[in-house]
Amino acid sequence: MKKLIFFLLLAALPGAASAAVGCDLNDPDRDVARLFPGSTGYKTRYLSIKGSGGQLLLERVEKRLGDKFKGLYETMDVPYTLYDIYKGKEVIGYIHGVNQKGEYGGIQVFLALERGGTIKAFYIQKLTSRAAKDLRSKKFGTQFERLTLKDFERYSPGKPVSAPLKLEAPAKAGKDFQAVLRAVKKNLILMDEFVFSKKEK
C-alpha cells in the first residue's frame, strides 16, 4: 500500500526538467551497416556522466580531456547514445557520437570503434562550417583510422597538434578543426570510461 501511495504521489509531481540533447545516428540501420560491413545487428544504450559516476566522473573526464565542459549544452546530464555492434551473438565494435560546439553551429562527431578501442571509422554526421566539405571528406576522415585514445593523450583542446598525432587541418577549417579534435578526444575518453575501463575491471 505504501508503495502504491508513493507511486501515486510520484505521478502527481510536476514533470522533470527538460532533458539535454543527445547525439543519435539519423538512420542507425543504414549507418551501422555502412560503418560495420558484415555486422548482423546492434543494440542501443543510453548513458550519461550523471548516471555513471556523477561529479567525480565529470572531473575525471575534464582532467583527461584537458578542458572543462562548457556552455548551456555540455552538461553532466547529456545522454550519450552507444551502439553495441553485433555479428551473430558476438560484439564486434561500438559506434558512439558526441555533440561539439563549432564556430558556426553544432558538430556531431561519430566514431566507429573496434572492440579494443581503436578507431575503425570517423564520421561527421552534422556540421555547419566554411570548411564543411573538407572536414566531411574521406581524405580527412581516413586520418583518424587506427588511432586510439593513447594517440590523443598529449593533445590539449585549443592547442596545436603535436606528435604522435599527425593530422592535417583542411584549409579554412580554423576553429572547427580544433572543435573536431576535441570532440574525438572527448568521444574516446567517454568510451573508455563507459565501456573499456569497465571491461578491464
Next chain:
Amino acid sequence: MNIYAIAYKNLLRKKVRTALTAGGIALSAWVLATLLGFNKGYQEGLNRDIDNMGFQVLLTAKGCPYEAATLMLKGGTGLRYMPESVVKTVFQNPEVEKVTPMLMHGVFDPNKGENGAVAAYLGVDAVSFPPMKPYLEFKQGAWFKDNKALEAVLGYEAAELETREVGDKLLIPGIDREVTVVGVLKRSGTQDDGTIFLPITAVQKLFNREGLLTGLGIKVKKEADITALENRLYDLPDVQVVSMAQVKTTIMNLVNSARVIVMGIAGIALIIAMAGVINTILMSVMERYAEIGILKSMGAMPLDVFKMIWAETAILCGLGGAAGIGLAFVTARLSEAAVRYFLPYAPNGALVALDGDISGFAFGLILAGGLLSGLYPAWRAARVRPLEAIRIEGEQ
C-alpha cells in the same frame, strides 16, 4: 447522541460491506471528477494553444506550405509568395486588430546527415511578431530590435542542435552569410522550438525576396465576426486562408462526440454505484427490522427513523464521494498521461483541470444521487410496525 452519530455507528457494524459500497461510490466520483476535469482542461488547453498562436487567421499564398514540417517534407521547395501590399489590404477590414508579416525560406544544407537536409529560416517583424507570441520566453537574450539586422533568435531545440548561445555566430549555408545569435528561447512545446527566427527585411535581402511574404498572421478584434472576415479574405486573389478558429471547432466537435460517449459511461458508473447504495442500505434495514421496531416502540417517530437511515446514506455517499474526488486529484497526472497516449491530438498544459467548482459539482451530484437512492430504504424503515417487527424477530 445525535442522529448522525447513530447512523455512523450503524455503518461501522458492517465494516467490509460499508467499505465496499463506499469504494464503489468513490470510483464513480473519481470517474466523474476526472471526466469533468478533462472536459475543462482540454477546452482550456485548446483555447490556450490557439491563443498562443497569437493570430486566429493565417493568410498564405495559394498552395504555400504554412508549417515548417510541410516545408521540410517538400525538401524546402514549393514556397509561394504574396506581395507585401496584402498587409494594407487586410488592414482595411474592420475586424482586424493586428497583423504580422512572415517570410519563410528553406536552404538545402548538404552537411546535415548523410544526404543533406533543409534548414528553414522564418523572417518575422521585430515590432509586431513578439506581442503576437506572448508565451515565448527567453532563456538568454531578447528579440532583435531592427528588421534589417543580421541577427537571429533560436527556438530551444534549434539552439540545442546548433549549440548556439547569445553572441555566437550562425552560418547560413548556401549563401555563406553569418548572423549573430541575440536570443535563445525557452522550450515552448510548439513548433517554435525548432525555428530559427531572423528579422524579416534581412531575410528578404539575404534570399532576394524583397517585397514578398509567405504568410500573414491576423489577430482579430475580440467579439469580431471571424467568419465574416474569413469570407472576405477568401475573395482575395491567389491567397489561402488558414483559420485557427476552424481548426479549433473541428477538434472540439470530435472531442464533444467522444465526450458524450464517455459521459454516458460515467452515468452508467453512477447508476451502478447508486444501485449498490440502495442494496446496502436496504439490506441493513432488513437486518435491523426488529431493532427498528424496538426503537419505534420506545417512542421514535417514523420521521426519526427515516432521518437515521437517510443519514447513513448521506455519510456513505459523502465519504465515498470525497475519497473519489481526492483520488481524482492524486491520479490527475496519470489520467493525463493515459489520455495523451490514446488521443491523436492533445493540447499543451494540464489536460485534467480539477478545481473547486468541479469538485463541488461532482460531490454534489454523488451526494444527490446517493440521497435519492436512500429514499426507498429510509421510507421502508420508517414504515416498520413495531409489534410486527418484534413478533417476526421472536419467531426467528
